[in-house]
Amino acid sequence: MGMDRQRYPPNWAEISRAARERAGWRCQWCGAAQGEERVSTAGKRYQVVLTVAHLGTPFPDGRPADKRDKQDCRPENLAALCQRCHLRYDIDEHVEHARQTRWRKQREAQLEAGQLLLFE
Numbered sequence: 001m002g003m004d005r006q007r008y009p010p011n012w013a014e015i016s017r018a019a020r021e022r023a024g025w026r027c028q029w030c031g032a033a034q035g036e037e038r039v040s041t042a043g044k045r046y047q048v049v050l051t052v053a054h055l056g057t058p059f060p061d062g063r064p065a066d067k068r069d070k071q072d073c074r075p076e077n078l079a080a081l082c083q084r085c086h087l088r089y090d091i092d093e094h095v096e097h098a099r100q101t102r103w104r105k106q107r108e109a110q111l112e113a114g115q116l117l118l119f120e
């Protein structure tokens, strides 16, 4: 899972560890324990590794939060999740990222084509 560390606070490792400790080292959604062996849908054995997701939990005053804001480390905004739950949760973000990458590549190709035309 590619993760852009620039978007995270410098002490993310500590924050993330504290969140997993609070969760008792279990996935907060499906209950899988850190290190537990599981079998993927493809039949492959793997160990559960908990990672911490940003939920986008609204602020107490009702302001909406942005789940893409990785600086928002309020405990209620974080959840320790297994790979399966985290991927499921982030899937819309992955789709959006893929869409943006495609768009950027198209733009770059157009720009290159434009430059080539300029030098003809």
Ligand SMILES: [Zn+2]
Pocket: 027, 028, 029, 030, 031, 032, 081, 082, 083, 084, 085, 086
């Ligand atoms: Zn889970």
